[in-house]
Amino acid sequence: MSELAALNASFWPFWLWLVFASLLGLVIGSFLNVVIYRLPLMLRRSWGETQLPELSLSWPASHCPACLTHVSWYHNLPVISWLLLKGKCASCKTPISRLYPGVELAAGCLALMIAWRYGASLQSLAFMGLAFTLLALAVIDAQTRLLPDFLTLPLVWAGLTFHWWFSSPELFNQAFVGALLGYLSLWSLYWVFKLLTGREGMGYGDFKLLAALGAWLGAPALVPIVLLASLSGLVAALLLKLGKRWQGQALPFGPHLILGGLALLLGGWELAQTLRLGSWLLVTGWAFPG
Ligand SMILES: [Zn+2]
Structure with a gap:
């Protein structure tokens, strides 16, 4: 505790x-x-x-x-x-x-x-x-x-406020950078994908959701979250394809980002260690409790 x-x-x-x-x-x-x-x-x-x-x-x-x-x-x-x-x-x-x-x-x-x-x-x-x-x-x-703004935006502010009042200044800094990077990383990916393929791979809701996860879990957690989300999204797409339930429609990415975020919230350092991502968090000085 x-x-x-x-x-x-x-x-x-x-x-x-x-x-x-x-x-x-x-x-x-x-x-x-x-x-x-x-x-x-x-x-x-x-x-x-x-x-x-x-x-x-x-x-x-x-x-x-x-x-x-x-x-x-x-x-x-x-x-x-x-x-x-x-x-x-x-x-x-x-x-x-x-x-x-x-x-x-x-x-x-x-x-x-x-x-x-x-x-x-x-x-x-x-x-x-x-x-x-x-x-x-x-x-x-x-x-x-x-992914309604009604839920994602208050979640960003709640994360920043929580760390401002109750966490170390170090974790607040990571939360602040996490919110910015969370938004900008998917925003850039969205534009690269759109300019290359002319299609939309994600929605603005996904950027705000990752900003919220960054605000709660800190910038260093973003890499493990996105990796876990991509892995989980890939498995889901394969399962849908095997079950012949996928007709090429875009799949929601939000549930996978959330799965990654919750896994890190509950698994913390131990999970990162198991996934061989511990050294990434160590190098970036992840300040999240656990
Ligand atoms: Zn009834």
Whole structure:
């Protein structure tokens, strides 16, 4: 645990902290489902698709998209309700996507792993906020090929603010350079690719996302993140091709960048060492805790 620990560690038995973090993750996962479903619809409506229903993140209350029945609180418990209802709406029996309990479980697991790694600390809570936002962004990008500014830009500022207030000046500098380089590296790649091939390989959302990852994890982490993302993107493309589910369409890169970022957040130095990237981080003086 780091010197940043602001919550009283001896007050929390470690197992209770882990249980608290997992439950927090499950409950926030349930809210992430609302963001994942509604934010792209809200954006498309604001871009002129006025036939879409008027929504906000808090209104209307949860309802079944098929029969519009209001979902009562006891049918809205993370994962458990989905299992009890056998994945169907309580009133009209329309199947409810497995994605809902999947996102809740993923948020619970991420919170648990962060709580385990970073202990009962303010730092842990901040990293959980980062991981939850990244999870929502990954699913939104996979489904809609959008990385909304509404999520990516606050994530950049939150990372810089967090390191400004709570980290060493060294890490803040790396975060600041990380945000700039994260944006500019993909921006340059985008233009080189566009000038050479006349096609767009990425979107501006990807630049802002990598800026956010740089702001949280520091400039030296960008190289491992992009390497992991490219590897994961390559594997995904191969799998899609083998499964004959790929017809040459551009694939979203955001989920892979996020996978790389989360891997480094959770794996830190040990992971970099295993991937033979430890010396890169050593040479660049990576100041990230872990
Ligand atoms: Zn229904």
